[in-house]
Amino acid sequence: MNRFMKIAVKEALNGIKNKEGGPFGAVVVKDGEVVAVGHNKVIATNDPTNHAEIVAIRTATEKLGRFDLSDCEIYTTCEPCPMCYSAIHWAKIPVMYYGATRSDAERVGFDDKYLYDVLTGLKKDEKLRSEQIERDECLVPFEIYDKDQNKTLY
Amino acid sequence: MNRFMKIAVKEALNGIKNKEGGPFGAVVVKDGEVVAVGHNKVIATNDPTNHAEIVAIRTATEKLGRFDLSDCEIYTTCEPCPMCYSAIHWAKIPVMYYGATRSDAERVGFDDKYLYDVLTGLKKDEKLRSEQIERDECLVPFEIYDKDQNKTLY
Numbered sequence: 001m002n003r004f005m006k007i008a009v010k011e012a013l014n015g016i017k018n019k020e021g022g023p024f025g026a027v028v029v030k031d032g033e034v035v036a037v038g039h040n041k042v043i044a045t046n047d048p049t050n051h052a053e054i055v056a057i058r059t060a061t062e063k064l065g066r067f068d069l070s071d072c073e074i075y076t077t078c079e080p081c082p083m084c085y086s087a088i089h090w091a092k093i094p095v096m097y098y099g100a101t102r103s104d105a106e107r108v109g110f111d112d113k114y115l116y117d118v119l120t121g122l123k124k125d126e127k128l129r130s131e132q133i134e135r136d137e138c139l140v141p142f143e144i145y146d147k148d149q150n151k152t153l154y
Numbered sequence: 155m156n157r158f159m160k161i162a163v164k165e166a167l168n169g170i171k172n173k174e175g176g177p178f179g180a181v182v183v184k185d186g187e188v189v190a191v192g193h194n195k196v197i198a199t200n201d202p203t204n205h206a207e208i209v210a211i212r213t214a215t216e217k218l219g220r221f222d223l224s225d226c227e228i229y230t231t232c233e234p235c236p237m238c239y240s241a242i243h244w245a246k247i248p249v250m251y252y253g254a255t256r257s258d259a260e261r262v263g264f265d266d267k268y269l270y271d272v273l274t275g276l277k278k279d280e281k282l283r284s285e286q287i288e289r290d291e292c293l294v295p296f297e298i299y300d301k302d303q304n305k306t307l308y
Contacts, residue, residue, distance in 0.1 A: 012295035023295035048244040086237030090202040099292025138231040138253025141166035141177035
């Protein structure tokens with residue numbers, strides 16, 4: 001078995017053994033070495049964003065002292081939900097290996113597939129009502145930011 | 155102007171004044187009162203997941219001591235990226251008000267629209283290569299989790 005995925009599975013098993021959250025684990029790898037591991041901690045931390053991939057990415061960026069993980073790869077026991085897929089993007093990670101799928105996650109009670117279906121337009125989001133207001137006022141920070149010549153891009 | 159969006163805009167302005175990250179702010183509201191505010195802190199914390207909505211949701215769940223924000227609303231100065239849209243879903247927030255759009259964000263240099271286009275299938279993701287491996291081994295934690303009768307659902 002792939003040695004990094006083996007570590008990710010072990011993380012997932014540890015997480016559920018201690019009732020910390022869902023059965024998910026992830027590992028961030030750089031130059032063939034583990035930089036950070038993570039498992040789902042939604043229950044343990046009361047934080048709905050603490051999915052395995054987010055935990056591993058946050059730990060990796062903290063360890064490396066930079067928000068850019070473009071020299072890393074991520075291994076995750078399940079296809080990332082859209083939150084985690086996007087987090088991988090924002091971290092600039094270029095390669096991802098995943099094990100189970102969004103449908104496997106759905107079968108054990110998670111909304112990953114629902115969210116993908118909403119975002120791909122296959123389904124109307126019945127759980128979140130959205131309304132646009134005050135666009136003009138909200139654009140003010142954008143304009144100031146856009147003119148700032150000394151900003152750090154990310 | 156809507157009083158909660160006004161606070162969100164102020165948050166965004168504070169964030170860029172201090173060069174903490176992008177020009178985004180968010181507010182979580184419960185029963186007409188502010189529970190938590192947040193602005194983008196990607197640069198300040200070296201954390202690519204520290205978007206305004208995530209910061210506000212994490213602060214709110216910490217404050218309330220629960221991962222379920224189904225009695226809250228969120229105000230955000232920009233249409234959430236797919237990471238934040240999904241985080242709002244995972245936090246079970248049923249109502250969202252947003253100001254600027256994914257295209258406004260794109261105009262000042264952010265990949266929000268790119269990510270939506272990838273997730274909706276309009277665009278192939280040229281920035282992340284994905285590969286499925288070791289599904290069977292990754293399903294083992296799922297099976298254990300599925301059989302656990304005493305787990306906390308989220």
